[in-house]
Amino acid sequence: MALKIVALAGGVGGARLVDGLAACLPPENLTVIVNTGDDFEHLGLAISPDLDTVMYTLAGLANPDAGWGRADETWNFLESLGRLGGETWFRLGDRDLAVHVERTRRKRAGETLSEITGAFCRSLGVRVRLLPMTDQPVCTIVVTTEGDLPFQEYFVARGCCPVVRGFRFEAIERARPAPGVLEALRAADAVVLCPSNPFVSLDPILAVPGMRAAVQSRPVVAVSPIVGGRALKGPAGKMFGELVARPGPAAVAAHYAEILRAIVIDRQDQDRAAELSSDSLAVLVSDTVMRSRADRRRLAGEVLGLAELILQSEGTA
Amino acid sequence: MALKIVALAGGVGGARLVDGLAACLPPENLTVIVNTGDDFEHLGLAISPDLDTVMYTLAGLANPDAGWGRADETWNFLESLGRLGGETWFRLGDRDLAVHVERTRRKRAGETLSEITGAFCRSLGVRVRLLPMTDQPVCTIVVTTEGDLPFQEYFVARGCCPVVRGFRFEAIERARPAPGVLEALRAADAVVLCPSNPFVSLDPILAVPGMRAAVQSRPVVAVSPIVGGRALKGPAGKMFGELVARPGPAAVAAHYAEILRAIVIDRQDQDRAAELSSDSLAVLVSDTVMRSRADRRRLAGEVLGLAELILQSEGTA
Numbered sequence: 001m002a003l004k005i006v007a008l009a010g011g012v013g014g015a016r017l018v019d020g021l022a023a024c025l026p027p028e029n030l031t032v033i034v035n036t037g038d039d040f041e042h043l044g045l046a047i048s049p050d051l052d053t054v055m056y057t058l059a060g061l062a063n064p065d066a067g068w069g070r071a072d073e074t075w076n077f078l079e080s081l082g083r084l085g086g087e088t089w090f091r092l093g094d095r096d097l098a099v100h101v102e103r104t105r106r107k108r109a110g111e112t113l114s115e116i117t118g119a120f121c122r123s124l125g126v127r128v129r130l131l132p133m134t135d136q137p138v139c140t141i142v143v144t145t146e147g148d149l150p151f152q153e154y155f156v157a158r159g160c161c162p163v164v165r166g167f168r169f170e171a172i173e174r175a176r177p178a179p180g181v182l183e184a185l186r187a188a189d190a191v192v193l194c195p196s197n198p199f200v201s202l203d204p205i206l207a208v209p210g211m212r213a214a215v216q217s218r219p220v221v222a223v224s225p226i227v228g229g230r231a232l233k234g235p236a237g238k239m240f241g242e243l244v245a246r247p248g249p250a251a252v253a254a255h256y257a258e259i260l261r262a263i264v265i266d267r268q269d270q271d272r273a274a275e276l277s278s279d280s281l282a283v284l285v286s287d288t289v290m291r292s293r294a295d296r297r298r299l300a301g302e303v304l305g306l307a308e309l310i311l312q313s314e315g316t317a
Numbered sequence: 318m319a320l321k322i323v324a325l326a327g328g329v330g331g332a333r334l335v336d337g338l339a340a341c342l343p344p345e346n347l348t349v350i351v352n353t354g355d356d357f358e359h360l361g362l363a364i365s366p367d368l369d370t371v372m373y374t375l376a377g378l379a380n381p382d383a384g385w386g387r388a389d390e391t392w393n394f395l396e397s398l399g400r401l402g403g404e405t406w407f408r409l410g411d412r413d414l415a416v417h418v419e420r421t422r423r424k425r426a427g428e429t430l431s432e433i434t435g436a437f438c439r440s441l442g443v444r445v446r447l448l449p450m451t452d453q454p455v456c457t458i459v460v461t462t463e464g465d466l467p468f469q470e471y472f473v474a475r476g477c478c479p480v481v482r483g484f485r486f487e488a489i490e491r492a493r494p495a496p497g498v499l500e501a502l503r504a505a506d507a508v509v510l511c512p513s514n515p516f517v518s519l520d521p522i523l524a525v526p527g528m529r530a531a532v533q534s535r536p537v538v539a540v541s542p543i544v545g546g547r548a549l550k551g552p553a554g555k556m557f558g559e560l561v562a563r564p565g566p567a568a569v570a571a572h573y574a575e576i577l578r579a580i581v582i583d584r585q586d587q588d589r590a591a592e593l594s595s596d597s598l599a600v601l602v603s604d605t606v607m608r609s610r611a612d613r614r615r616l617a618g619e620v621l622g623l624a625e626l627i628l629q630s631e632g633t634a
Contacts, residue, residue, distance in 0.1 A: 043418050045418070076393075076410075080414075083415075084419050084436075084437055084441070085440045086415065086418075094394045094414075095393045095397040098400075101418075102403040108361055119402065
């Protein structure tokens with residue numbers, strides 16, 4: 001019988017593993033809890049970058065090259081906005097824009113982010129359950145040597161250049177797990193931490209009050225987002241370097257220490273597997289770079305196999 | 318010396334004559350006061366259809382075939398919105414959308430509609446002064462045998478089908494002429510009523526408190542929007558038929574009776590010019606259908622000539 005899985009995901013790496021999991025599991029067995037700490041308002045529109053990346057990926061609409069946005073996108077809105085003197089640093093494509101405009105309209109009409117996300121997924125034929133970590137606004141602030149920066153400003157406008165000293169998740173104390181989140185975790189056989197940025201993608205999810213305890217109550221398997229000492233996309237490697245010292249699978253495992261039961265690391269980091277050895281942590285070495293849809297499915301299958309193994313060892317313990 | 322002109326305009330016909338006037342006059346000699354009674358909020362965005370039609374026409378960006386929207390437009394936003402289950406009855410193109418998103422953002426930031434319109438015109442190289450009739454929200458309601466309908470619902474969603482009984486301009490009593498409107502009228506040698514719908518394009522402008530008296534204090538020249546018994550675009554002919562009986566130049570002249578000094582009617586209506594004969598009304602018969610930019614300029618020149626004639630006759634009276 002297929003496992004019941006809850007996956008915690010941020011942007012592109014997370015979206016790809018989730019797509020692999022969706023290919024391996026019946027849709028009712030997979031719930032994805034997505035980071036909303038990067039959500040922000042831009043041009044008066046409610047933008048949810050990670051939710052959209054996961055949704056577009058599952059709907060088969062994601063840009064296969066960039067870590068965001070849609071395939072077959074056009075940029076006439078942005079060009080026209082630029083001519084009017086509007087802000088164009090955050091790139092909104094013509095097709096993508098419909099999601100932000102409609103999400104904003106529905107929010108103003110009183111719908112919650114999880115209701116809107118559910119409606120969008122139904123319209124786009126996404127059958128896996130996609131949930132924001134919370135329906136309340138939370139804002140990830142990157143504390144840098146050049147001051148505190150909201151995530152998108154650090155990430156897009158400043159190109160991740162400022163040196164990071166830490167993070168703050170504003171208003172997290174008032175956030176509650178979105179409806180269905182705790183129920184899904186209670187019903188899950190295992191939790192998968194996708195290869196997303198630990199600091200700005202998965203930590204905000206885990207910081208929602210009640211979330212960490214609920215995650216910790218299940219066997220947790222992570223896929224390291226650090227491969228060969230750096231992140232495939234985004235600033236996770238740079239952040240580890242600035243905050244912890246040496247980016248690598250051991251740093252990732254240490255980051256999730258209290259909750260982690262097993263980790264998948266890349267073959268490039270095989271010689272560093274020894275750093276991870278511990279009685280309580282299972283380590284699988286594999287190819288974690290997901291270039292094709294087949295890669296996603298294969299890696300997801302290995303993650304599920306690892307979860308199965310942990311469950312069996314628990315059953316026989 | 319070139320005349321100082323204030324033109325009152327609604328949508329496409331008005332925009333075309335304004336474009337002709339702009340080609341005949343130095344930009345500082347032309348102020349255009351545009352209807353905002355059709356303005357509405359759609360998808361949470363502030364839409365100003367007539368302001369945009371005039372602005373796009375003067376900027377050389379208007380769709381040459383439709384009476385609205387931009388040339389070289391794409392529709393990926395709308396297609397994507399439809400797939401999400403959003404409302405697509407009001408057609409918003411990708412390029413056009415930038416104006417609505419940026420206008421909405423600026424309005425929320427506290428800018429007035431006339432400030433925003435001025436900024437857009439500067440960005441798009443429109444040197445003629447374009448002013449909304451008012452910065453306060455006014456809503457044209459079409460009273461029909463099927464109930465009261467906001468203009469866009471009557472016009473776009475219902476295709477002008479319901480039989481019209483009258484009009485209401487909601488909140489007009491709280492509207493004030495936009496900054497610069499009364500000053501421009503005071504300084505004008507003549508006022509031009511463009512060939513726009515009298516009921517839903519020019520009447521809202523004239524209904525702004527203080528506007529009619531200011532217009533009436535100057536010589537007023539109209540171009541009839543009714544040609545051969547019908548409007549070239551839009552429901553003006555149908556409205557005349559439902560409200561007044563026979564649509565024609567006499568009905569137009571009667572509509573503006575108190576303020577009108579001269580009218581340009583189309584050659585197709587030459588045999589009905591006699592209905593207009595009056596000592597106090599000058600009538601010019603010409604070709605009023607503006608197919609080309611040359612047509613616009615020629616008709617504008619004739620309108621200016623007619624205004625000149627009235628001014629001279631006043632001077633020698």
